[in-house]
Amino acid sequence: MQSLEIACDTILSNKAKVMIAGGFDDISEEGSYEFANMKATSNAETEFAMGREPTEMSRPATTTRAGVCGGIQPKLYSG
Numbered sequence: 085m086q087s088l089e090i091a092c093d094t095i096l097s098n099k100a101k102v103m104i105a106g107g108f109d110d111i112s113e114e115g116s117y118e119f120a121n122m123k124a125t126s127n128a129e130t131e132f133a134m135g136r137e138p139t140e141m142s143r144p145a146t147t148t149r150a151g152v153c154g155g156i157q158p159k160l161y162s163g
Contacts, residue, residue, distance in 0.1 A: 126151040 091103035119125045131141045131150065142153045 124151050126153055 085107070087105040087107050091105035094100045094103050116125075126141050127150065128138075128141070141150075143149045144152075
């Protein structure tokens with residue numbers, strides 16, 4: 085978030101017209117373990133056994149959802 089804040093501040097102070105900002109979340113073993121303990125992530129083996137394709141595993145608005153799917157999720161923000 086710091087890179088987005090710096091980009092916004094730079095634009096708002098008229099020091100630049102356009103800024104490109106980005107970042108990443110470090111995926112660690114500890115973080116993955118804690119998400120698994122909370123049952124916050126879907127289990128690919130279970131989803132495959134239910135006949136779901138990878139594109140069907142992330143279903144946040146259904147009653148059959150089983151957590152989030154891990155992966156890289158790029159975001160694009162524009163003002």
